[in-house]
Amino acid sequence: MNAPSHLLPTLTAIRQVMAEHILPLEPDFLNPHLGFRTLLPRLQQVRQHIKDRGLWAPHLPKAYGGMGLTLSEFAYISEELGRSPLGHYAFNCQAPDIGNMELLLAHATDEQKEKYFLPLARGDIRSCFSMTEPEYPGSNPAWLGAVAVKDADSYVISGHKWFTSSADGAAYAVVMAKTDPHAENRYRRASMILVPMDTPGLTLVRNVSVMGHTGEDYATHGEIRYENCRVPLKNLLGPEGEGFALAQERLGPGRIHHCMRWIGISERAFELMCQYAATRQVAPGKLLGEQGAVQGWIAESRAEINAARLLVLHTAEKIDAEGQYASRDDISLIKFYVAGILQRVLDRAIQVHGALGVTDDLPLAYWYRHERAARIYDGPDEVHKMSVARRILAKYK
Numbered sequence: 001m002n003a004p005s006h007l008l009p010t011l012t013a014i015r016q017v018m019a020e021h022i023l024p025l026e027p028d029f030l031n032p033h034l035g036f037r038t039l040l041p042r043l044q045q046v047r048q049h050i051k052d053r054g055l056w057a058p059h060l061p062k063a064y065g066g067m068g069l070t071l072s073e074f075a076y077i078s079e080e081l082g083r084s085p086l087g088h089y090a091f092n093c094q095a096p097d098i099g100n101m102e103l104l105l106a107h108a109t110d111e112q113k114e115k116y117f118l119p120l121a122r123g124d125i126r127s128c129f130s131m132t133e134p135e136y137p138g139s140n141p142a143w144l145g146a147v148a149v150k151d152a153d154s155y156v157i158s159g160h161k162w163f164t165s166s167a168d169g170a171a172y173a174v175v176m177a178k179t180d181p182h183a184e185n186r187y188r189r190a191s192m193i194l195v196p197m198d199t200p201g202l203t204l205v206r207n208v209s210v211m212g213h214t215g216e217d218y219a220t221h222g223e224i225r226y227e228n229c230r231v232p233l234k235n236l237l238g239p240e241g242e243g244f245a246l247a248q249e250r251l252g253p254g255r256i257h258h259c260m261r262w263i264g265i266s267e268r269a270f271e272l273m274c275q276y277a278a279t280r281q282v283a284p285g286k287l288l289g290e291q292g293a294v295q296g297w298i299a300e301s302r303a304e305i306n307a308a309r310l311l312v313l314h315t316a317e318k319i320d321a322e323g324q325y326a327s328r329d330d331i332s333l334i335k336f337y338v339a340g341i342l343q344r345v346l347d348r349a350i351q352v353h354g355a356l357g358v359t360d361d362l363p364l365a366y367w368y369r370h371e372r373a374a375r376i377y378d379g380p381d382e383v384h385k386m387s388v389a390r391r392i393l394a395k396y397k
């Protein structure tokens with residue numbers, strides 16, 4: 001499915017920015033001896049350039065400085081940006097901020113928008129999303145330990161979270177905590193509350209080491225303790241007890257964002273694999289790409305990426321036309337299907353490159369380490385498969 005013709009000039013401009021400004025930053029990003037903070041001044045310059053060219057925050061309405069694209073239009077952009085680990089950050093549409101921006105845009109009060117949404121939309125601050133807890137199963141988010149107890153004009157939050165991505169350096173967290181622990185409907189027990197990171201009682205315990213990397217700043221996954229963290233009642237986001245519904249709402253488009261980013265990663269890995277196979281000699285005059293095994297990986301990868309791309313674009317169009325609820329099966333299908341293809345394509349690309357594939361001279365090893373989690377976050381594969389299969393089987397009863 002080709003991008004609609006009206007998007008082509010934008011995609012061309014984005015490809016140019018990626019080639020001229022973002023890919024040159026990649027070697028330093030991949031260098032394990034340099035942290036993310038080292039890159040920030042240069043990334044800031046690139047972000048300003050992107051703003052000046054009118055390509056900033058493609059997912060946001062124009063009134064907030066964005067490009068005003070629909071979800072299915074943004075899907076094509078996300079694919080392009082996914083070709084570099086820095087793409088989404090440079091254009092201010094990186095997770096978890098993009099999900100928080102969409103959430104705040106839909107549910108924040110005017111005062112919350114002023115304080116929490118607008119600085120995020122401008123790229124002046126970052127945020128994080130704090131739901132998962134080490135002691136409870138993240139795959140069953142209706143079952144949480146964190147509580148927010150009302151005391152006069154405040155919520156007092158206590159809880160233990162981890163994998164709060166990008167908490168290091170964030171200005172605030174969107175925290176999921178139980179406001180009505182005994183509500184009969186277990187999906188109405190929790191709420192979302194905006195908690196500034198400098199609130200007394202909030203401790204960023206550590207950046208959790210993932211596949212050998214703790215990272216820093218944006219590129220982290222934080223463990224956080226909330227110990228009697230007091231925030232005003234007006235920091236409640238959306239209605240009380242609606243935390244679970246809001247989380248579901250946040251995750252629908254979020255899965256399109258992730259899936260199209262994964263398609264972008266797969267395309268880049270595929271391109272690297274083909275370039276290498278077409279030029280690497282395994283014996284004098286004998287190219288790697290002449291080997292049947294390599295040809296098989298190339299053909300299989302091409303078919304799988306094409307199929308995944310069509311499935312995601314179809315789902316994005318369906319969400320735009322019919323809404324998230326009508327598209328929930330499609331969303332679950334793409335979530336596990338594309339994550340699996342991403343993993344297979346990356347694995348083949350690494351294999352084709354031999355030792356070079358596992359170095360940090362190419363982005364393949366970085367993605368292999370960090371995107372293994374694609375089959376876990378935003379709902380593990382098994383949970384998505386289970387919910388789709390249950391609904392399918394219900395039709396046969």
Ligand SMILES: Cc1cc2nc3c(=O)[nH]c(=O)nc-3n(C[C@H](O)[C@H](O)[C@H](O)COP(=O)(O)OP(=O)(O)OC[C@H]3O[C@@H](n4cnc5c(N)ncnc54)[C@H](O)[C@@H]3O)c2cc1C
Nearest residue numbers: 129130131132137138139163164165373376377378380382
């Ligand atoms: C890189 C990364 C970034 C993340 N970022 C964030 C973030 O920013 N904010 C946040 O709040 N959370 C974040 N998470 C957490 C993520 O959402 C959870 O890890 C996920 O929901 C799974 O929860 P869990 O880890 O507690 O696994 P569990 O719920 O304990 O599940 C463990 C395993 O059990 C299996 N399983 C679970 N349920 C079923 C079932 N019904 N049927 C069959 N098998 C099942 C699955 O294989 C699953 O992987 C992130 C996680 C990762 C890895």
